[in-house]
Amino acid sequence: MEASRWATGRNVLMFAALASILLCVVGYINTPERFFQSYLVAFAFVAATGLGAFFFVMVQFLTGSAWSVTVRRIMENIMFTLPFGALLFIPIAFGLKHIYPWMDPAVIAENPAIKAKTGFLSHDAFILRAYIYFAVWSLWIFSIYRQSTKQDTEKSKQQMYVASRWSAPGLFLAVVVGTLAAYDWLMSLEPTWYSTIFGLYILSGGALTFFSIVTLVALGFRRAGVLKHAITKEHYHDLGKWLFAMTAFYTYIAFSQYLLIWYANIPEETQWYRHRVVGSWFPIAIAMPFIRFIIPFFTLLCRPAKRSLNVIGLIAVWSIVVEIVDLYWIVMPVYYKNGPQLHWLDFATLAATVSICGLIFWSRFKKHKMVPVGDLRFEQSLYFENA
């Protein structure tokens, strides 16, 4: 990519970041409560995407896949934004009492079930755990990223082996620590409710947005004439398969959670869905199977659709939008019982977290090569074809 083009991208992102941060500050001064509530959705969106990237970059290393080599640097650069989530977490750390009901002594006093959990759900333990999560992720992400970029110049298989060795325990950690993070940040919004699969619910949604963003970045590059020959129709076909697979996987997880809770019909489990089907939350709840499964699944079902750049671009945008709706539907009913109340801060906070992560993502393209040219499968990736 030419330096001028890169600089334009950086300036746009920088402007978006500054403008949205300014708006967030204004919002925080006016309605601090609303700012923190909106910010949680925005933070969860980038964190889940980063986690999805973290998991699937390691999958590329462990499976030794050749198709993904030319798009892997885009994937790695998305993954690289996750450690900086520790900075984005700071507003949450300061806004705990506006966000989480278990911070309210009155709520704890009248509910023995929450009282029994105060050892886990307390201010200090919550912050400490969050920084442990980020420390673990950062250690793994920086190690793997370092190997991958080192390979650009060293061009030896040694880096590939080291990256794989990090990746095997990393997959386990990504899911276990990611699940704990989802419990902390999103499930504890309803401190008397629990669902074991909730972590995977968030992670599978994040993985879908991750593949959507990879697709959109690659399509954007293509439009600008960058990496046009490195990322071919065959790569888009494979990205389309991943969008399709993650749509099905998300549905599987989301439906599993719903089915078991519906069947058991125990009040302490059903309360979560109860809060999300009352008032004008109901249309969103009832639309979920359609917007998150039926529309993207049947659109991507046949092979020509997965090979059409327009179709997968459209589905990628769609998946990102419905993921945001999903997170909004998970978080906001805690505060607004009767239905969604859109606020300009919802958009401003999202713009802020996304543009900050975007800046980190973009800066990597200047620092390192845009494709891992040192990978031994690079050549194979350039010319592969789907059977």
Add this chain to the structure above:
Amino acid sequence: MPLDPSQIRDKLGIGDDKVYAAIGEFSDPHDLVHAGRKIREMGYTKLDAMTPFPVHGIDDAIGIPYSKLGWIVIPIGLCGTATALLLIWYCGAISDKFVIGGKPFFDFTFSIPITFELTVLFSAFASVIGMFALNGLPRLYHPSMNYQAAHRASDDRFLLVIEADDPKFHPQTAVEHLKSVGASTVEVVEG
């Protein structure tokens, strides 16, 4: 009534006066793909290739269309969906109405796992049986086996076939055309 050898040959479609194809031999998969593309550009439409492993790009080069299997699988898969839903609905809400655990007689929520399983089961059967129906396997005889080095197509040779059904086919010109695109050995095969 026992058949005589000529009747058996006729039934199997291996009358010895019938020309099956002209077959050219290549020792490199890339040469095969290039040759296939050139032969197709000459106007031949009924082409085939025999290779020891799947060669990428050969389908496109010799104009073999993408498999129609998906169009067999989807209606049968949807039949599986319908079977499961109808069965659950009929058993639970029409035939034997029992209240179990306070649940409705019929509901999509509890029907989905079975519906999913039956859709997958029907689709899997449709894929396997449809695949055999479309590719005509298993079979004991194929005229290409009469090629003198047919066994090497499962080892280290790549065969390009111009079938005799091709409207443009003429034994002599087909052999010349195959030689002109770089086939090391060319043979007209009967069977």
